[in-house]
Amino acid sequence: MGTRELGLPEKVPSVYSLPERVTIWEVGPRDGLQNEKSIVPVEVKLEFLARLADSGLTTLEATSFVSPKWVPQLADAEQLLAGLDQREGVRYPVLVPNERGLDRALEAGVSHIAIFASATETFAKKNLNSTVDEQFAMFEPVVTRARAAGLDVRGYVSMCFGDPWEGAVPAAQVAGVGKRLLDLGCSQLSLGDTIGVATAGQVETLIGEFAGVDALAVHFHDTYGQALANTLAALRCGVSTVDSSAGGLGGCPYAESATGNLATEDLVWMLDGLGVETGVDLDALVATSKWMAGKLGRPSPSRVVNALAG
Known part of the structure; x- marks a missing residue:
C-alpha cells in the first residue's frame, strides 16, 4: 500500500539542520473564519x-x-469562550486590539493574548489609525497590564515582506518594530507575510536581523505558492513555531486572488515527511477540514486535504 492510501508521507529527514519538533500555532478558528461573509x-x-x-x-x-x-x-467571542471545553495541555490565545479588548479578555478569564502591529506606515494608518511609532503607545498599556495579570503576550507583525501600497519592506525596518514589541514584554513575535509575496531569501535575511530565533514564529500566506518554501527556509534558520490554518481557511483582503493562510495539513505533510515532530494526527485533521468545508459550503483550498479526502 502506498503512502497516499495510508495518508502518510514517506519520512526522509533533511540533510540540513532542522528543529526536532515544531509547534503549530493554529489560526483557523480566528484568522481563518474572521472574513467569512456568512x-x-x-x-x-x-x-x-x-x-x-x-x-x-x-x-x-x-x-x-x-x-x-x-x-x-x-461578535460571539464571549459566548464562544464561555462554552469552550478547554483541554489540558491546549492553549487558547485570543487577539486583542486595544485596552478595551484586554478588558474583555480579562473578564473572560483568558491566559494568552496576542496583539497585532504593523511594519509599515500605510498599513498602520489603515488598520490601526496610527503611525508606526504611535502604535507602541497603544500597545504599551495592553502588554503591561496583561503581563501584570499573569497573561502571556504574543506580538504579530504584519506586512513584513511586502506592502500593497509601499512595495518591498526593508528587513531592518521590520526588525525594528519586532524588537520594540519584544522590549515591551511580548514573549513571542510572529513575522507575517500578509500579502504572500515573500521568497525564501527574504525570509532568511529578515530572521538574520534578529539576535536569536527562540522568540520568533512565522506566518505565511500562499498567494504566490511560496508558503511552504518560506516555512522550510525559516526552519533551516532555527525557527520552531509556525502559524497555519486548518484547511487553508482565511483570505487576504489586500491582494487580488490571494489564497490565504498556509494550510495546516500541507504543513504537517511536509513536516511528517522530514521527520519533524508535531504531535498532529494528519488523518484526523484532514477529516476536520473536510467537515468544516462542508459547513462553509465550499471545497478546502488545501492540496493535502483534497488529495487525502478524495
Whole structure:
C-alpha cells in the first residue's frame, strides 16, 4: 500500500539542520473564519475547536476581542469562550486590539493574548489609525497590564515582506518594530507575510536581523505558492513555531486572488515527511477540514486535504 492510501508521507529527514519538533500555532478558528461573509454559528466554531484539539494541535487561536462593528464574525467571542471545553495541555490565545479588548479578555478569564502591529506606515494608518511609532503607545498599556495579570503576550507583525501600497519592506525596518514589541514584554513575535509575496531569501535575511530565533514564529500566506518554501527556509534558520490554518481557511483582503493562510495539513505533510515532530494526527485533521468545508459550503483550498479526502 502506498503512502497516499495510508495518508502518510514517506519520512526522509533533511540533510540540513532542522528543529526536532515544531509547534503549530493554529489560526483557523480566528484568522481563518474572521472574513467569512456568512456568520458561522458558535456551536460550529466550538465543534471546530474540539476537533482541532482532538487532532493533536496544542495552540488554537480561538477568537478576537475586536469590535463587532469591524468584525461581525467574531461578535460571539464571549459566548464562544464561555462554552469552550478547554483541554489540558491546549492553549487558547485570543487577539486583542486595544485596552478595551484586554478588558474583555480579562473578564473572560483568558491566559494568552496576542496583539497585532504593523511594519509599515500605510498599513498602520489603515488598520490601526496610527503611525508606526504611535502604535507602541497603544500597545504599551495592553502588554503591561496583561503581563501584570499573569497573561502571556504574543506580538504579530504584519506586512513584513511586502506592502500593497509601499512595495518591498526593508528587513531592518521590520526588525525594528519586532524588537520594540519584544522590549515591551511580548514573549513571542510572529513575522507575517500578509500579502504572500515573500521568497525564501527574504525570509532568511529578515530572521538574520534578529539576535536569536527562540522568540520568533512565522506566518505565511500562499498567494504566490511560496508558503511552504518560506516555512522550510525559516526552519533551516532555527525557527520552531509556525502559524497555519486548518484547511487553508482565511483570505487576504489586500491582494487580488490571494489564497490565504498556509494550510495546516500541507504543513504537517511536509513536516511528517522530514521527520519533524508535531504531535498532529494528519488523518484526523484532514477529516476536520473536510467537515468544516462542508459547513462553509465550499471545497478546502488545501492540496493535502483534497488529495487525502478524495
